[in-house]
Structure formats: structure tokens, C-alpha cells
Amino acid sequence: xxxxxxxxxxxxxxxxxxxxxxxxxxxxxxxxxxxxxxxxxxxxxxxxxxxxxxxxxxxxxxxxxxxxxxxxxxxxxxxxxxxxxxxxxxxxxxxxxxxxxxxxxxxxxxxxxxxxxxxxxxxxxxxxxxxxxxxxxxxxxxxxxxxxxxxxxxxxxxxxxxxxxxxxxxxxxxxxxxxxxxxxxxxxxxxxxxxxxxxxxxxxxxxxxxxxxxxxxxxxxxxxxxxxxxxxxxxxxxxxxxxxxxxxxxx
Amino acid sequence: xxxxxxxxxxxxxxxxxxxxxxxxxxxxxxxxxxxxxxxxxxxxxxxxxxxxxxxxxxxxxxxxxxxxxxxxxxxxxxxxxxxxxxxxxxxxxxxxxxxxxxxxxxxxxxxxxxxxxxxxxxxxxxxxxxxxxxxxxxxxxxxxxxxxxxxxxxxxxxxxxxxxxxxxxxxxxxxxxxxxxxxxxxxxxxxxxxxxxxxxxxxxxxxxxxxxxxxxxxxxxxxxxxxxxxxxxxxxxxxxxxxxxxxxxxxxxxxxxxxxxxxxxxxxxxxxxxxxxxxxxxxxxxxxxxxxxxxxxxxxxxxxxxxxxxx
Numbered sequence: 001x002x003x004x005x006x007x008x009x010x011x012x013x014x015x016x017x018x019x020x021x022x023x024x025x026x027x028x029x030x031x032x033x034x035x036x037x038x039x040x041x042x043x044x045x046x047x048x049x050x051x052x053x054x055x056x057x058x059x060x061x062x063x064x065x066x067x068x069x070x071x072x073x074x075x076x077x078x079x080x081x082x083x084x085x086x087x088x089x090x091x092x093x094x095x096x097x098x099x100x101x102x103x104x105x106x107x108x109x110x111x112x113x114x115x116x117x118x119x120x121x122x123x124x125x126x127x128x129x130x131x132x133x134x135x136x137x138x139x140x141x142x143x144x145x146x147x148x149x150x151x152x153x154x155x156x157x158x159x160x161x162x163x164x165x166x167x168x169x170x171x172x173x174x175x176x177x178x179x180x181x182x183x184x185x186x187x188x189x190x191x192x193x194x195x196x197x198x199x200x201x202x203x204x205x206x207x208x209x210x211x212x213x214x215x216x217x218x219x220x221x222x223x224x225x226x227x228x229x230x231x232x233x234x235x236x237x238x239x240x241x242x243x244x245x246x247x248x249x250x251x
Numbered sequence: 252x253x254x255x256x257x258x259x260x261x262x263x264x265x266x267x268x269x270x271x272x273x274x275x276x277x278x279x280x281x282x283x284x285x286x287x288x289x290x291x292x293x294x295x296x297x298x299x300x301x302x303x304x305x306x307x308x309x310x311x312x313x314x315x316x317x318x319x320x321x322x323x324x325x326x327x328x329x330x331x332x333x334x335x336x337x338x339x340x341x342x343x344x345x346x347x348x349x350x351x352x353x354x355x356x357x358x359x360x361x362x363x364x365x366x367x368x369x370x371x372x373x374x375x376x377x378x379x380x381x382x383x384x385x386x387x388x389x390x391x392x393x394x395x396x397x398x399x400x401x402x403x404x405x406x407x408x409x410x411x412x413x414x415x416x417x418x419x420x421x422x423x424x425x426x427x428x429x430x431x432x433x434x435x436x437x438x439x440x441x442x443x444x445x446x447x448x449x450x451x452x453x454x455x456x457x458x459x460x461x462x463x464x465x466x467x468x469x470x471x472x473x474x475x476x477x478x479x480x481x482x483x484x485x486x487x488x489x490x491x492x493x494x495x496x497x498x499x500x501x502x503x504x505x506x507x508x509x510x511x512x513x514x515x516x517x518x519x520x521x522x523x524x525x526x527x528x529x530x531x532x533x534x535x536x537x538x539x540x541x542x543x544x545x546x547x548x549x550x551x552x553x554x555x556x557x558x559x560x561x562x
Contacts, residue, residue: 006351013343014336077334080301081391084328085351087300087317250302 047211108143134209282445337377
């Protein structure tokens with residue numbers, strides 16, 4: 001608990017988390033307004049899944065926030081002060097990942113329900129509502145995906161140690177690399193089925209129960225529950241690897 | 252209190268610290284001396300468990316740093332004053348450190364008061380001058396009211412007022428009975444603050460002794476003599492076995508103390524205008540002892556050190 005308090009103080013006494021949080025909310029809700037506002041009611045776009053389409057960008061900003069929480073510590077060598085105060089590096093980094101993940105969870109839930117509300121306000125008559133378990137998962141799941149993506153970003157931040165490098169790696173991977181791998185002839189589509197962010201989409205939209213059209217749905221073959229477990233495992237393995245390296249490395 | 256045993260650190264092919272063993276006694280100021288690049292900072296980082304030694308170990312009060320439960324309460328350190336997030340306030344920086352070691356948060360304002368930063372406690376640390384950053388670093392070191400304090404080049408880059416402040420502060424800490432281990436490449440500074448010296452060059456231990464012994468052992472102690480009957484005196488001193496060198500307006504006598512020179516002069520009826528013993532400066536002692544242990548030679552022969560008596 002002590003270490004969580006420490007990381008909370010550190011996170012909220014700098015500016016970037018506030019900025020990133022605000023940007024995430026504006027981006028996701030703004031995107032929901034665009035998507036819902038521009039879709040004619042009779043087309044398939046005005047659905048719960050439609051309101052949540054901006055989460056891809058939200059994830060990107062959250063990963064920037066999470067990566068910066070570590071890389072700025074390396075940039076300004078406060079990581080040394082941290083390890084001096086808490087020589088158990090594993091617990092210090094787990095605490096950091098936990099605090100950042102909790103923040104990401106909260107922002108994710110606010111942005112998801114905010115986006116839903118934006119959709120309902122713009123098209124009150126379109127019947128956007130949380131009617132099924134699939135709808136609920138699609139909305140509440142966003143925060144969970146944010147939290148796990150934040151853990152991955154913390155891990156990458158520890159591994160790479162440089163802000164620019166870590167952010168470039170994370171954004172290029174999440175926004176481009178997975179889709180490019182998909183384009184590799186014959187095997188690309190099979191590999192893509194198991195790539196983490198694609199699998200995370202599967203957890204959110206499942207088989208389209210929340211109104212995601214066929215082209216919005218993930219190609220991953222896992223069920224929704226397993227998809228979440230797979231994504232979580234990916235994040236935790238990455239974090240474990242990062243901690244293992246941080247313990248052996250000179251601070 | 253701090254005990255290093257066969258401490259070795261290798262970075263790739265460079266041996267930064269080479270089989271270094273020394274000990275720092277409780278309740279004293281021990282200087283850690285060496286030219287730039289001698290491995291002082293690396294050694295300090297290893298003491299704090301930040302860098303892992305390639306071999307050997309260092310213990311604080313018998314424990315390795317990572318075994319300390321709340322390390323800031325045992326050993327406070329200022330290795331680099333710029334290890335602060337520039338957008339975090341001084342108070343917030345100290346607050347998270349205090350919380351991490353379960354130090355009461357009221358202590359934050361106490362240490363800010365001790366170093367005189369109370370009025371800027373809420374300001375971004377990134378806007379601090381070097382002197383203020385240094386004070387913040389010292390406040391952080393004192394946070395856990397530790398018995399042992401570690402400072403790496405604390406006066407580097409400070410203005411005279413800042414240097415004086417740090418120097419007084421070291422004495423105050425020593426008077427409080429704390430163990431202080433402070434590194435520097437400024438020897439004259441060490442002569443004023445440290446009672447013991449650990450001297451290293453190229454990562455190796457050169458000597459560990461009291462500051463006084465270090466100087467007497469290393470420096471040539473000479474006596475300057477001026478006299479209107481200089482030729483007569485030369486003959487007398489040379490007969491008595493002293494080594495003489497001419498120096499502007501007089502001679503420099505080595506191998507004989509001032510008492511003896513005065514007695515010889517009186518016995519031979521020689522008038523003396525000056526008879527002044529000189530102690531070699533720490534710089535001289537240092538150059539003499541570290542000799543070729545300087546990592547990066549400039550190619551220029553070192554200028555002869557200016558003789559300056561130790562205050």
C-alpha cells in the first residue's frame with residue numbers, strides 16, 4: 001500500500017498524466033460524436049459498438065501516458081532515487097504498473113460511458129442502450145483493455161528507457177504493425193488472429209452482439225473470456241520480463 | 252560503518268573500479284579523493300545498490316544496501332542534484348520519498364527549513380539554480396535522519412557562498428556524530444572538511460589514512476630561508492647535510508626542520524631575515540601519490556603546484 005501511495009504521488013505531481021487523460025476523453029468522445037452523428041440511423045453504425053470506435057485512439061494516448069510514467073523517470077534519473085528509496089525493484093515497478101493501470105481503468109470507463117452518452121444524446125431515437133451482456137462488455141471492457149495496455153506500455157518503457165523510442169514502438173505497433181502483418185500473403189491472416197491488440201478487440205466486440213458490423217469485428221478465434229485472458233497474460237509476461245531486466249541492470 | 256571488500260566494476264572492457272577495499276569509520280567525515288574518472292561515482296552507486304558490482308561487495312553497518320528495510324533512514328545520499336523531475340515541486344519530491352520509507356510527512360517541512368528552501372517549497376524543481384538544487388538534494392539526504400550520509404562532489408559548480416554553506420554543513424553533520432563520506436577531486440576542499448581520506452586512482456585504492464598523515468607522508472616539507480649572509484649559511488647547512496635550492500631572494504632547505512636551521516644559524520652568528528616552514532599542499536601530495544593514476548593525461552606536464560600553507 002505504501003508503494004502504491006508513493007507511485008500515486010509521483011504520477012499526479014507531474015503534468016503529463018493530466019494532459020493525457022484529458023486528451024483521451026476528448027478524442028474518444030469526439031470520435032463517438034463523429035461516428036454516430038455521420039451515420040444514418042438505418043445503417044448499421046448507430047449501435048453501442050459504434051459509440052466505442054474511438055477507443056483505439058484512447059488506447060494509444062493511454063499507452064503514451066503509461067510509457068512516460070517510466071521513461072521520464074529514466075530521463076531525469078529519478079528512477080535512481082526510486083530504487084535508492086525502494087531497493088526492491090520488482091515491488092517498486094509492480095506498484096507503478098498497478099497505479100498507472102488503475103488510472104487507465106478509470107479513464108477508460110469514463111471515456112467509454114461518456115462516448116455512450118454522447119451517442120445517446122446525438123441520436124436519442126436510435127435506440128442506443130445497454131440491452132445485452134455483449135453491450136455491457138463492449139462498454140465496460142474498454143477500461144479493462146486500457147488498464148492492460150497501460151501495463152504493457154509500462155513494461156515497454158522499462159525495457160526501452162527512452163521516451164521517444166518507447167512511444168514510437170508502442171504507437172507504431174498498436175496502430176500499424178498488426179494490420180501490416182495481416183497483409184503478409186497466406187500466413188499473415190493466421191498470425192494476425194493471435195496478435196494481442198486484435199485479440200483485445202475480440203474481447204470487446206465478440207461476435208457482434210453489441211452491434212459491431214462484420215468489418216469491425218476481430219478475426220481472433222478465441223472466445224471473449226479467453227481473449228481477455230490472453231491479452232492480460234501478454235501484458236503480465238511483458239511486465240515480468242521488464243522487471244527481470246530492471247533487476248539485473250544498473251540503474 | 253561502510254565496508255567495501257574487493258569491490259570491482261567492469262563496463263565492457265573498461266575496469267572502472269578495481270578490487271577496491273576500504274572502510275569508513277562511524278562519526279567522522281571521510282573524504283573520497285581521486286582525479287576525474289577514478290571511479291568515485293561508480294563506487295558510490297554501488298554502495299547504494301544502484302549499480303551491481305562485477306565482484307566484491309559493500310556493506311553498510313554489516314548489511315548490503317538491498318537488505319535495508321527503510322534505507323533512507325539508515326543512509327542518506329546526494330549523488331546528483333539534478334535527479335529530480337523538473338515539473339515536480341520540491342515539496343512533492345520530498346513527500347514521495349518520505350512516504351516510501353514511512354517517514355512522517357511533517358519531516359518534509361523540517362528538512363526544507365534546515366536547508367533554507369521553505370519559501371520555494373511549492374515551486375517546480377526544474378527552475379532551481381544549481382545551489383538550490385544542491386540544497387534540495389541535501390534535504391532529501393537528511394529526510395530519514397540517517398546515521399550515514401553520502402555526498403558525491405557536493406561543491407562542484409557552486410559559487411563561493413554555496414561552497415562555504417556546504418562546508419559548514421558537513422562540519423555540523425560531523426558534530427552531530429554522523430558518518431559522512433564525501434567525494435571530491437578538490438584536495439584543498441577535503442583538507443578543510445575531512446579528517447580521513449580514502450584516495451583512489453584508476454579505480455584502485457592508493458591510500459587510506461588520516462588527512463594529516465596523507466599530507467606529511469606525501470609532501471616535501473621545506474623551509475624557506477633569507478639571510479644577508481646567504482653564502483655563509485649555505486656552507487653551514489650543506490655541511491649539516493641539508494639539500495638546498497635557490498629561490499628568489501633566498502634558499503629553500505629540504506631535509507632539515509626550522510628549529511635546527513635556526514640553531515645552526517645562531518651558532519654560526521648568521522643573521523636571518525626569514526625562516527618559514529612550508530607544508531606541501533594537498534594538491535602536491537595528491538599529484539605525487541596518484542602520479543600516473545590519472546586516467547586522461549593532457550600531454551602537458553602538470554604545472555608545478557603553487558606552494559600554499561594549509562590553514
